[in-house]
Amino acid sequence: MSFKSNIATFAGKSSYWFLHNVLKGGTSFPGKLAMKLDPDVLEQLGKDYETIIVTGTNGKTMTTALITQTLKEKYGDILTNPSGSNMAQGIVTAFLAHDQKKSSRKLAVLEVDEANVKAVTQLVHPKAFVLTNIFRDQMDRYGEIYTTYEKIVAGIKLAPDATIIANGDASIFSSVDLPNPKVFFGFETDQDKPQNDLKADVNTDGVLCPKCEHILHYHAISYANLGDFFCPNCGYKRPDLTYKLEEISEQTPSRIKFTIEGKEFAVNIGGTYNIYNALAAFACAREFGVSANEIAAAFAKNKRIFGRQELIHYQGKQINIILVKNPVGLNEVLSLLDTEKDHYSLAALLNAHHADGIDTSWIWDGNFESLDRDKIDQVIVGGERHKDMAFRLEVAGFDPDKMIIESDFDQLLAAFAKTPTDKIYILSTYTAMLHLRQVFADKGVLKRRIN
Template sequence: MKLSKVLFKGGTNFPGKIALKLDPHILKTIAADYEVILVTGTNGKTTTTSMIYSIIKDSNRLVITNNTGANMYTGIVACFISNFSFKKSSEKKIAVIEVDEANVKFVTDYISPSIITITNLFRDQLDRYGEVYTTLKKILEGVEKTTSSTLILNGDESLLGNLNLKNPIEYYGFATKVNENKIVDINADAKFCTICKAPYEYNFITYNHLGDFYCSKCGYKRPALTYSINKILELSTSGSTVHINNNEYYINQPGTYNIYNALCAYSVAKVLGIPDKIIEHSLKTVASSFGRQETLTIEGKEVKIILVKNPAGYDEAVNTINLDTRKINLALLLNDNYADGKDVSWIWDVNFERLTSLNINKIMISGIRLYDMAIRLKVAGFEADSFLLCNHDEDLLNQIKSCDGEIVYILATYTAMIDLRKFLYAKGYIDKIW
């Protein structure tokens, strides 16, 4: 494992590939001593996994996780291999495992998780997953193999409220509104009732199609919530102060989507019996996962890297940036590698228009599809003459170094984020790649 990290600049999948060649059923053996918690869904998997891991670790329990985001089957196998010991331990061990939606069924062939949690279902990598209903089907293929697993599901996700499953289910969601919006956006996902196909109505919408939904035609509505956001006290670019089940918590990650991530982590922690004081401390202090609201300092400037990969997540990043009243700089990186999705037409569903009212100093554009992004921003209302097209990470870094203003927001798709982090690591601006 250590050698592969040196040779392959991370080694998060390679050991798993080798192990599976030697023994295709190895996961059953190496995961046998663990109580496993699976985290899946379209957005928020890595951050939610990190939050759950931190809470369990703070409770002084033995816990492992695939914190590099290697969530394919080979990466999960590699995670268990790197933590495997031939010495038997009597102490109970927990594994918090992020898993790609299409890979749940491979994991549950060999593991019966104690908990499976699903964060949300949005359009993502259309060339790989198709629409949200296809994504749900892929997840359920894995869930149906393990009926003893407790499901902790996002109740505000309309696709998750009407499942014909034998598993025990608990729901989390918002019991209070974030804004005054009750009308679902034309580009939102899952707008129609899963039972009668009529359009949903909402008491309130949190973002995209998530919220307190109901169908006035057949009566289907959001399920009862066990864990809920009762009050929102403050939203800022640093974090959020909220009431969860009527107790106050500070979440050390900004944006509505991170409130959902924290609520999911809270729900898992409560099922595990972890005290509120530990959850409160952990949510207040948990660090950003790599590339997810990760903050760096470059030449004295605050630089925040935000992973963006689909319209729902991008819009939430835009909404968070809109809370910033400072003079800001934007860097937008768009790639179309396999891990990003080859189809980049989704950028036309992102509300870039909301950014035009901000106090923006520089707009830097980079990535394989930088010209597609430039066209989208021009249509959004930005002056094309102000765009700084950066063909290489070195060009982008030089532009960042010469920025005025107090902060640089880097909005990058997955492989663009990974490549940039490797480059910044080589330059000494990041301590570790993984």
């Protein structure tokens, strides 16, 4: 390391120690401090690691966690950024915080914000890119899905030898000719699919052929624009899949079972979208030499991570916090709630900070009307934009006179404790979720705060 990098690393590590041992938090400041002293400190910190970059609109945090867990089964200690702080300063913090333990291979699995892929790639020289999906998200930051992919491709082009491990069911990921080695994963559950000729629902984004702009058709659709696509006009179609989901045998709000390569796997989370995350992790792990049995063992150990179906027990209530941030993700979560057999209370927390996306119009693309209102015994609305969310739910058919509307997060906890149901599902944007977790931490319900 250069003298500048040594100083930056020392300052970053010292600030991390102080924040986490004295103030009990801090996921980006140490990295920000180190980068201020040496903008290229990440290159020095990551030079001895084989780095895997995980990016895409939805599922980055869960996919990163699953990949990390699977690689641990074979290689031991793995460096990662588990907090979901996925911009450059958060990634630098992950390296500063990591105390290398016994490992047979120095691997780093990094969740990276789509707009930061190029900046991070310039410094860590990745071994692989894992691409989850691209949906409309935070238009103020990313623009349309095509500009989002351009940002990712700009980073990939800096690492032409890195393997691309991509969702083959997303038509955009095979649309650009890149020299990198490529493997694709996807759903292959419909044995009669060659006879199907389907179109995605109206208003679905990303259904134009990337080659000729004709409307794509599908042999099978998993959700949104994902599936076995083909263009009847120019012949563009889904690439051959290396790793295939063959069967889904169980889906509940808290558990999914599925088959890959003839072997059944299970993870203790719900949602079709999380099957894609698990499939991405499976594909990445197999590319790095992890066996199917080791992957199954890792999936069985998977713990719910903060804000992604995180389960909190409070005042006799079972509270499930689920991050929502865009129409596709929201609709998949609403589909997840439709698999709940018991009565429950629903909370919706809406903020509009930079990390959430300042435009909240996306909530109107969420199909709240699909919810079984007979199973929802209480509705609670909070966050800085609680009026917007309350009005959206009123339009969806929920009685405004029976809603609890509470902008104070401390009072939200009191409202949760008084719900008539044991189960509470909280749908929350990112900064509202962080604020809620901080309140839980301050009350000793959670062990630490996420800042």
